[in-house]
Amino acid sequence: MMRYWGLDVLKCINCKNFPLEMYVIEEERQDVDVSGLEFPLCKAYCSYLRENIQQGKKYPCADCLKIGIKTAVLYCPVCKHWYPVRNGIVVMLVDSKRKVDRDLDFLRTYKDKIPEVILREGKPVNLCSLA
DSSP states (O other): OBOGGGGGTOOOTTTOOSSOEEEEEEEEEOOOOOTTOOSOOOSSEETTTTEEOOTTOOOOHHHHTTEEEEEEEEEOTTTOBEEEEETTEEOOOOGGGSOHHHHHHHHHHTTTTSOHHHHHHOBSOOGGGGO
């Protein structure tokens, strides 16, 4: 299952930008044992709070780790590429390996929960590319 801390290591496969933005569509609370973990778990970027990690700041890692992300969109604001999270799995493929029909179906299904910029300008495909 995708977790917020995953964005501490993921970069855009198209332009290598870091960090990516995440727009969560579906999540579920899970019972996760966080005892014995050293916080903050993330070293560079806290996607849960959408900020760079600051030394000495206390982070809500124990709460964050209990959230499993089932459906979401990862988005690169630099090159406008987007990547779906389906069934808790990040699908980060180069453009030539992506399935246009499947991507369009994802955008249509969740269009009310996906930012307009992704729907209009997202790459490699967006809802305006149908025209």
